[in-house]
Amino acid sequence: MSISQKVLKGSIWSLAISWFNRSIGLISTLILLRVLQPADFGIVALATMVMLLFMSFCELGIRQYIIKTPDITDEMVNNAWSLQLVINFIITICLLLTAPVISTILGDEKLTDILRVIAFIPSIAALNNIGGTLLIKQLDYSKVTKIAIGAKLVSTPVTIYIAVIHKSYWALVIGNLTSIIVVCIFSYLFISYRPRLRFSKFKEIFAETKWLLIGTLTGFIRSKIESFIVNSKFGVEGLGLYDTSKEFALLPLSDIITPASAPLLAGVSSIKTGLNDAYKAIIKYLYIAMFFIIPSIVGIFIVGDLFVEVVMGEQWIKAIPIFKTVSILMIVFPIYNCCRTIMFLSNDLKVLTIMDIASIAAMLAILTPSFIDSLEFLAWGRVLIGVCFAFTLIAMLKVRYKFSVKPIFVLFVAVLTLSLPFASCIYFLKLHMLDQGKVISLLVSSFCGCIVYLSTVFFSIKILAKRSEYFLFTSEFINNNISTIKTKVSHILNK
Secondary structure, rough: OHHHHHHHHHHHHHHHHHHEEEEEEEEHHHHHHOOHHHHHHHHHHHHHHHHHHHHHOOOOOOHHHHHHOOOOOHHHHHHHHHHHHHHHHHHHHHHHHHHHHHHHHHHOOHHHHHHHHHHHHHHHHHHHHHHHHHHHOOOOOHHHHHHHHHHHHHHHHHHHHHHHHHOHHHHHHHHHHHHHHHHHHHHHHHHOOOOOOOOOOHHHHHHHHHHHHHHHHHHHHHHHHHHHHHHHHHHHHHHHHHHHHHHHHHHHHHHHHHHHOOOOOHHHHHOOHHHHHHHHHHHHOOOOOOHHHHHHHHHHHHHHHHHHHHOOOHHHHHHHHHHHHHHHHHHHHHHHHHHHHHHHHHHHHHHHHHHHHHHHHHHHHHHHOOOOOHHHHHHHHHHHHHHHHHHHHHHHHOOOOOOHHHHHHHHHHHHHHHHHHHHHHHHHHHHHHHHOOHHHHHHHHHHHHHHHHHHHHHHHHHHHOOHHHHHHHHHHHHHHHHHHHHHHHHHHHHO
């Protein structure tokens, strides 16, 4: 099986995990949105960010290190697992000891007990069977899928039960902890590899991963600093509104693009013909991503208000402008991941780290002043910084690595143009279907809009494929998936 076929198969498994989990998770989230208050989501988000901040100080990128290193030995794998285990145990102890101090600094005493519970998550996560990463390195996602699905099936009922009975933010905390514990247990039930404690190669591993550690830390701060700013300016209720809006706005990215591109690093790392070929492979996946992302953003701006009212509920009405605005960030993250992959393969993560630091400084300078007096205003500031960051990354590809960035700009112009009929359709239907009710208006406009967009892409991509190898790849990707669906449907009907 070729590398591209393995990557595609891995993407399908990864998407299966995401879609199954989201199908269950959506039901859970809809219940939680109506049972819990925005402040409940906010305080758990704040506690989780504190935990992740501690972890980012010591995140060595063990998974990336194992995936990238060719012909890695069991001795090195066991040393890497042991090193992360030791570090995460230290994180747990630090969180347990500092929980009261952190709660005082952040101004919410309820954080103390939450932090003491989620402090055990890093240690439990570090105990996970490292054999799962070896399977991902081989682009074998079948067992990883079983583990993720099993954890969701166990943790979701626990979360819903606690939320409905106690109507407390503890539902989110205990649900997350349950999921982590189940993943750890299942990783040893489904994966035959057995890690062992080894301590002889710590220095060598740290030398290989030090920039991953620094880059992970700065990347985390860059991605989360606006949430800390939101909490300081608008409290946990504002944080709940902001983070929940952002989570829903980024659903197309988190549920389709990110899972589909999860095998990308392993696949690209297997390319032995040079960085130029790796860059071309990455751009091909960026093309597929943007064909989903850009129309999603357009759709959110047109029917986002209906989505919030129908799906999230009346108590989330304040989230509508935030929901629409932060959806633009979906463009930034795939570009960031593509550039990060190139820099990772070039052992050049220090450049990305410097850019992360510059972005953090920009957010502190732009988002913290007193004239930023609303969540919507802050969201637009965050988007502006993100777009500037994306343009800087693209410029870096051109200047530092001498890659052609013309295909990226051609991609944006083409997809925006193809989205015009789709945008017109859903805008027209939304206006004329409101008399039938918000639910009907949302469903009809979204469904018809998707049909129009898919039809536009299907008939236009054949012309575009003649002009660019990247559009040709996208066309082949679409045709292969259509053929696969037809084959499966035919097989089912014949049965």
